[in-house]
Amino acid sequence: MTAMKEKDSARKETLRVVMGEFGRTGSKVLSDEDVVKILKKLAKSEAETLEMSGGEAAESAFIRIIEGYLPKMASEAEVRTWISQHIDFAKYKHKMQAMREIMGHFGADADGSMVRRILESMD
Numbered sequence: 001m002t003a004m005k006e007k008d009s010a011r012k013e014t015l016r017v018v019m020g021e022f023g024r025t026g027s028k029v030l031s032d033e034d035v036v037k038i039l040k041k042l043a044k045s046e047a048e049t050l051e052m053s054g055g056e057a058a059e060s061a062f063i064r065i066i067e068g069y070l071p072k073m074a075s076e077a078e079v080r081t082w083i084s085q086h087i088d089f090a091k092y093k094h095k096m097q098a099m100r101e102i103m104g105h106f107g108a109d110a111d112g113s114m115v116r117r118i119l120e121s122m123d
Contacts, residue, residue: 014062021042025038043063043070073109076118079102079115082105083119087101089122099119
């Protein structure tokens with residue numbers, strides 16, 4: 001309603017797409033996790049579409065609006081700090097095996113590709 005009153009057509013159209021996706025689930029009640037999954041799927045789909053067409057995902061108003069509704073992701077510094085304080089690499093044959101424990105702690109709040117990059121860069 002706010003987007004319509006403020007004549008914010010980008011937000012209004014984005015929210016219509018999101019509401020349409022919610023309606024396709026077949027469930028009248030969605031958990032927070034389900035909502036986050038749907039929003040992430042929409043943002044990822046838009047980013048992939050823009051990549052294929054040669055556009056920049058960072059410039060997409062659609063993605064920017066959707067990300068505004070997603071929970072704050074853990075920063076690279078936060079992940080590095082947690083790893084240094086909680087992970088003992090001596091108990092793993094390969095440092096990438098710690099990924100399960102790290103992602104278990106952060107869950108959907110950390111990007112798996114970022115965690116992988118961090119682990120690859122650690123000595």
